Amino acid sequence: MAEIEKTFVVEKICPVCEKEFRVVKTRSRLMVTKRDDDGCTHYEDFNPYYYTVWVCEHCGFAADEATFTNKMPDKHLTILRAVLLTKNIKIPFAEERTLENAATAFRLAIKFQELIRGKASKRAKYAHQMAWIYREAGDKTQEDECLTKAAEFYEDALMRESFPIGELTDNAVMYLIAAIYNRLGNRKKATSYLSKLISDQGVREREPRVHDKARDLWGDMRAASRRR
Numbered sequence: 523m524a525e526i527e528k529t530f531v532v533e534k535i536c537p538v539c540e541k542e543f544r545v546v547k548t549r550s551r552l553m554v555t556k557r558d559d560d561g562c563t564h565y566e567d568f569n570p571y572y573y574t575v576w577v578c579e580h581c582g583f584a585a586d587e588a589t590f591t592n593k594m595p596d597k598h599l600t601i602l603r604a605v606l607l608t609k610n611i612k613i614p615f616a617e618e619r620t621l622e623n624a625a626t627a628f629r630l631a632i633k634f635q636e637l638i639r640g641k642a643s644k645r646a647k648y649a650h651q652m653a654w655i656y657r658e659a660g661d662k663t664q665e666d667e668c669l670t671k672a673a674e675f676y677e678d679a680l681m682r683e684s685f686p687i688g689e690l691t692d693n694a695v696m697y698l699i700a701a702i703y704n705r706l707g708n709r710k711k712a713t714s715y716l717s718k719l720i721s722d723q724g725v726r727e728r729e730p731r732v733h734d735k736a737r738d739l740w741g742d743m744r745a746a747s748r749r750r
């Protein structure tokens with residue numbers, strides 16, 4: 523069971539139902555095999571995105587580690603408890619998640635984030651990582667559906683949220699949106715974001731990595747259009 527060796531189980535307290543539940547955590551020693559232009563990292567024999575979302579096996583609450591471990595605002599707890607504690611949802615604990623388990627976890631996390639009217643940037647991250655698990659599984663239809671949602675959520679975040687969010691700058695988000703639209707075959711939208719980034723002197727000076735990635739993607743897109 524290679525999968526199990528790369529993970530371990532810890533117990534945490536759920537902020538919603540206040541019961542102890544089990545979480546699968548990933549060991550940090552994973553070998554990177556490839557990075558895609560939209561930030562998806564591939565690892566040898568293992569996909570840590572299967573375990574990004576924690577799910578409480580008692581009440582069904584699902585979110586990322588930060589949401590579970592940082593103090594949750596009372597108004598969010600009130601909304602979530604009203605929905606979850608009256609429903610008796612049971613999501614069985616899976617030490618080794620299947621694609622379906624992982625997809626369910628992401629779907630729930632997006633749903634609860636919507637319920638509390640939480641940040642679009644977080645919804646975007648869930649939808650984007652969900653696309654990545656379908657990408658690895660070779661399910662292009664589901665991947666594209668998730669990518670479309672991720673792009674919309676990222677665009678929403680750009681309009682409504684103040685950046686940076688953690689280490690994520692608004693320029694980095696613009697790059698991600700461009701990379702996603704390019705994958706979805708929407709060259710027009712991809713180009714409009716990329717040209718903004720590339721022509722912005724401030725990006726070149728302050729965020730050279732974002733600038734370089736935008737230039738690389740632009741080059742790839744031009745090469746692809748010449749091959750067509």
Ligand SMILES: [Zn+2]
Pocket residue numbers: 536537538539540541543578579580581582583
């Ligand atoms: Zn719970």
